[in-house]
Amino acid sequence: MxxxxxxxVSWWLFAPLLVLLLGSTVFAGLEQSWLSGLTMLAALGFTIWLIRSTxxxxxxxxxxxxxxxxxxxxxxxxxxxxxxxxxxxxxxxxxxxxxxxxxxxxxxxxxxxxxxxxxxxxxxxxxxxxxxxxx
Missing domain, CATH: 2.30.29 (PH-domain like)
Known part of the structure; x- marks a missing residue:
């Protein structure tokens, strides 16, 4: 079987990256740049996927x-x-x-x-x- x-997971390694990506996504949304926001959201999603699926x-x-x-x-x-x-x-x-x-x-x-x-x-x-x- x-x-x-x-x-x-060493969260101290990933916490700054996640905060940076989340902050960038929110900031890009405030600038109304949908492409920047979408890119940051994709990077955030990929990082979370790696953390959850390793x-x-x-x-x-x-x-x-x-x-x-x-x-x-x-x-x-x-x-x-x-x-x-x-x-x-x-x-x-x-x-x-x-x-x-x-x-x-x-x-x-x-x-x-x-x-x-x-x-x-x-x-x-x-x-x-x-x-x-x-x-």
Missing amino acids: KQIFPSA YYEVQPAQQLLRIVSGPLVWRVRVADITQVEKSHNLLSSPALSLDRLKIYYGKYDFVLISPADRAGFLAALLTLNPAIRHD
């Missing part, structure tokens, strides 16, 4: 880790995962918090994620691939 792990799904039947962030989806074979380590890397990634896990897979690939339940997420991966190195 698949397990879904929502992303942790999660990590472990699928035991397919031996797959599925990472979803809005319209973006990554699929990583659990057998290809070699290492999981803690990270605070600022690189753009499907992680809504700076309290992240760096997942190495394949020969040179990695992805940064931020499951709210890090221990449960790691346990789910280790159940499928006990050879994963982790700290």
Whole structure:
């Protein structure tokens, strides 16, 4: 049975962006520039969509880790995962918090994620691939 792990969210990262976008949308509305208002509203909607739809799904039947962030989806074979380590890397990634896990897979690939339940997420991966190195 698949397990879904929502992303942790560092609200201090997103609050200024949301306030800026909301303020810009209202200000654009006051200027009566419908195009500016519509653009800001779309950016606000996209940001909220990302916050609400970023999660990590472990699928035991397919031996797959599925990472979803809005319209973006990554699929990583659990057998290809070699290492999981803690990270605070600022690189753009499907992680809504700076309290992240760096997942190495394949020969040179990695992805940064931020499951709210890090221990449960790691346990789910280790159940499928006990050879994963982790700290």
